[in-house]
Amino acid sequence: MMRAPDFRYYAARSVRDAAAALEDGGNAAMLLAGGTDLVPNMKRRTQTPALVIGLRGIGELRGVRAGGGGGGGGGGRRAGGLTLGACTTLAEVAAAPAVGRRYRALALAAGQVATPQLRNMGTLGGNLCLDTRCTYYDQSEEWRRAINWCMKAPGSNGGHACGTPDGASLCWVATSSPRCWAVSSTDTAPALIALGATVTLARVAGRRRLPLEKLYRDDGMAYLTREPGEILTAVHLPAAAGWRSTYWKLRRRGSFDFPVLGVAAAVRFATGGAVADARVVLGAVASRPLVVPEAATLAGSRLTDEAIEPVAEAAAALATPLDNTDFALAWRKKMVRHYVAGALRELRDTPS
Template sequence: MLRLPRFRYMAPTQISEAARILASEGADAMLLAGGTDLFPNMKRRQQTPATVVALRDVERMREIGSGHCLTIGAGITLTEIVQSDLIRSRHAGLWQAAAQVASPQLRNMATVGGNLCLDTRCNYYDQTLEWRKAIDFCMKKDGEVCWVAPGSPKCLAVSSTDTAPALVSLRAKVKLTAADGDRMIRLEDLYANDGIHYLTKDHGEILTLVELDQVDDWKSTYWKLRRRGSIDFPVLGVAASAKFADDGTVENCRVVLGAVSSAPIRALKADAALIGNRLSDDVIAQAAEAGSKVAKPMDNTDFTLHWRKKVAARFVTYALRELRGDDMREMRSRVARHDLEAVGV
């Protein structure tokens, strides 16, 4: 059995107190939300904070507010997101992403803040201490070389959060709170395409709030590929959102791919192929081809990388067809059952 290392547990009740502890403890402290990522990482000695600053007693991070904007406290659990009728009806892409994270038990504990700050993943890193020691570690933790691409100057571990691509597609902003104040940034600016330094925020900043525009004229969706429909991390996530004119022309849109890089990646050429056009089969095919170009999977997660690259165009197609209004329920259930022949590659 893997055991947790010793650590000091602190449970502030105010955001300001949590920020102050984080500032004074520096890199020796880590934030804890639901613990569904941090505790397994600590058991594998990938992360070994001397102090754990738990956020679960901070009530202000556990509120959903709806006015001009929809605000979601970072401590809201994924189950609470799935239970929200408002989120389901207005921000379907986020609802679908949250509903497909892990399993019901994990979603009951897991928070949106923890999901957005999730550590990047790699087959050579998500192993026990003894396993990693046996291959002489890698540059993400305790080593010098990348075992996936030994010539690579940077770590290529994969961003495996489901809600991040969905929320980037929905143009979300996030509030970061530190001991010396707050700032709002676009969620897409929180991420860097680097498996080690995958977040751009300072260590002392706490993600406290997610903010979404309350718009009725946008539609959104999220499609996820994973081995087992009941629990696994994504090996591909496709989030798409669009605003349509009355005649069905796409006025604005955002296609974002997850789990193909160390950050969620916007498919700007797919957006360009869609804007100003109706979602005909030809336009969807062009956008899917352009969208799949940003998928640069490495051989460090599940399935073969060539197949994962190939299937990206299919998943962009499914997402766009769903935005168009096609009934995709049968395909969704086939994907969930891992009926790969039906997936179409």
């Protein structure tokens, strides 16, 4: 059995308390909510915080409340919508009636993360901040030492195994690349982006709110725009009147597996049945969730196969799967088109 290295654990009592500890801890500190991502990484030594700040005891971070949806652009305050505490478990999110009724994509995405046991521990905020994944990264320390590390996890004492090239500054997925190609593997982020979610980040100096989409960067290492000292505290969903949404997850098995493709689709229908607004977001085909801009072309259509096809095509063109997850990459790229088309057809064919 692999075991985590020694670390100090601080059980924070409030967001303010946690933020202060995080600021004090600097680079050596990390946050722990459910622990289902961080703890395995600690065992593999890909993340080795000396200080772990536990958020589990902070009541204000848990639960689903009506209101607070607002709108990132400074619309009406507390105008409808839903606010989810970042430490609400994925099981709670999936089962919340308010989520299932109006934000189906989120319920589907949260309900398909990993396994029931992990969803009982894992949290919404944790899934949004999930470490990016890669064949060359999610390996034991011995394995990574044997390949002489990689740029995302360059090893504690640098590479010195002879006979192998220096990997500590390389991305083994694309060895000539200056960047890391680890894959964004969160299920809930594509769903929430499609639903127009915003998030609150808190630090000692104050809070800020930003569209969830802006939380991510297309970089396998610095994949979050979260700044040092910031804690993701809440997710806000705007009012959902007229919207229908869904989430399709591609993985090998019916349980356990991270997505090798996630497709979230949300469509608002105008009275009369034409599409007023549509969003499609892809997961697990890049280092960040990818918004498919061509979804906007669905506006005015009746979601016919003819209207859907170019959007599915564009989504497939946008996706950049690489050879660092399960399944052959060419096949994964092909699947983008089928899953996008399938998700949109489902929204057309399912009565609200």
